[in-house]
Amino acid sequence: MEELLNLFGQTIKDARIAAGMTQDALAEQVGVTTRYIMAIENENKHPRMPVLLKIIRTLKISADTIFYPEIQHTNREKEQLLHMIQMCDEKEIKIAAATVKALLDAR
Structure with a gap:
């Protein structure tokens, strides 16, 4: 479980980059600050469920990408x-x- 939590920020960052989005654009669409997205991606910050859902939907990724990163997408x-x-x-x-x-x- 600890490894999954440690991979979380990198998974979000990879998905954001693959979607061609900047941290600013993702933050704006999700309704959080750019600093908050930076904290998720780089400082092991784990968002609350409503924010996580918005991130998943904004990046148009499967929740499996986050919860089962060992499955290669x-x-x-x-x-x-x-x-x-x-x-x-x-x-x-x-x-x-x-x-x-x-x-x-x-x-």
Whole structure:
């Protein structure tokens, strides 16, 4: 558990950089100060759950990225696609499934 807590800040920093965001931009979107984001990334600060949820949603990452860092998330585009699908309603999922099926059939 201690190792997981120690990796937390680096995990957030890596996800932020992969998303092409600055600390300022992340802080603004999450509703905290840039100093707070810096403390999370560099000083082992652990945010309260509401802030953590906003960070996860803002960075469009899976909670698994934070809670199970040992699982390698090597393909960020697939992870983002799965996140977007989870946000879809039933009609949108049917459209996405048909689109993916058409892409695979065209191979």
